[in-house]
Amino acid sequence: MDESPIKVLIIDADGASRNYLAAMLEKGGYSVLAAPSGREGLILAWQQVPQVIVVDPALPDVKADELVTRLRQDRRTAKVPCIALSGVSDAQEMNRLLSAGFNEYLFKSSQALAELQDVIPRLLMLESGAKKGGLLFVFLSAKGGIGTSSLCANIAMCVGKATSTMRVAVIDMVLPIGSIASIVGYGDRVNIVTVSAQNPDQTTPLYFKENLPRIPTWYFRLLAGSPDPDSANQLAAGRMAEIVAAIQESYDYVFVDLGRSLSRISLPIIQKADLLALILSTDAAAVSLTRTLWDYLKTQRVDSQRVYPILNRAIGLEGITKAEADDLLGLQIRATVPYMGGNFALANNRHEAVAAKFPGDTATIMLQQIASEMSSLGQRLRNQ
Ligand SMILES: Nc1ncnc2c1ncn2[C@@H]1O[C@H](COP(=O)(O)OP(=O)(O)OP(=O)(O)O)[C@@H](O)[C@H]1O
C-alpha cells in the first residue's frame, strides 16, 4: 500500500472558503492543491493529477459542467473523482452537474466538511475496486454432464451481446479435456496449455488483450481448454491464477469454466471470484453432491452472497423442484434454466449460441436474464 497522503485539488473562486477548506483537509491528513479559477484548476489538475477534485461550481471563467467535461475528456483526469461543493442547494443544478460528470454534489453547510471526509474515501475505494480488473465469474459443478460448460459459454455470449463496449473473455479450465472450443467451433492452437508454456513475461494483460482469439458470433474471446489428456499433463497448472489475473486486467468480464475440477489450483480462483455460478441439475444425487461441495467451500471462506446457484433442467421435467433444491442445498437457487430437449445439443453441435439459434425461446430469455443479473449483482458487490 502507498502510504503517501491523498492529493486533493480544490477549485474555488472564494479565497476565504478555499483557504478554510484547504486548512481543514490538511488537518485531516490530505495534501492540498488549490486554484482560484477554472483555468488554473485545469492546469493544476493535468500537471499534478490529484486523486480527488473538489469544485465550487461558481467560477468566474469556466462553467462547472464544462470544467468536468474537460477533466473527463483528458486521459490523465478521466477517472479522478470530482465533487461539487456548492453554495446553493439547487436540485436542478445538482442534476445537471451530476449528469455532466461530477460524482457527488454537496451543499456548503456546517456538515460539508464531515460529508467530504466521508465521501472522499468512498469514492477512492470505488476507484481502486475498479482497478482490480474485470468481474470474475467462475462456473463450477459437483457433477459432470449437467450443462456447466454450455451455460458458461451461453451466459458469456449474452453478456457480450448486450454491450458494445465491454470486453468479455472465457477461459476453459476443465481438465483433462476442455469442451468450450468444441461448443463454439474454435479449432486453432491457442489454449491454456500453450499459453501456460510461455515465458511469464510474455503473458501480460496486453498480450491477452491482443492475442486471445475472437469467437465472432459469440461476442467473446476464448482461452480454450486442454485439447486432450496428454496436453493436460503438460499444463503448468501453477500459473493459472496469474493468467486469470492478467486476463482480468484487460477484460471487463472474465468467465471461467472449472467444471468439476475443484483442486488446490482452482481454489484460489474460486476464492477470488466476484460470483460463483454453482450449476446443479434436478436429480437428488446432484443436489446432494452440490451440498457437500458447498459445505466445503464455506470452510474455505467462500461467502454465500457471492454464490449464484443455477438449477439447470438438463434432464427433463422429472426430479426435484426448486423449493426442494433450496432446502437440500441450504442456499437460495437464483435462476432456473428450462429443459430444451434436443435443442440445446443441436445448438451446441452447430457451434451456435442458444440465444442466436432460438431467439424467442424461454431458455434464451432465462439466459439473458441471468447474464444481466450476474453483471449487475457482480458490480454491486464490487461497490460495497
Ligand atoms: N437446459 C438444457 N436442456 C437440454 N439440454 C441441455 C440443457 N443444458 C445442457 N444440456 C445438454 O447437456 C449436455 C451436457 O452439457 P455440457 O457439456 O455443457 O455439460 P457439462 O456439465 O459441462 O459436462 P462435463 O461434465 O462433460 O464438463 C449437452 O449435450 C447439452 O446440450
Ligand SMILES: [Mg+2]
Ligand atoms: Mg463441461
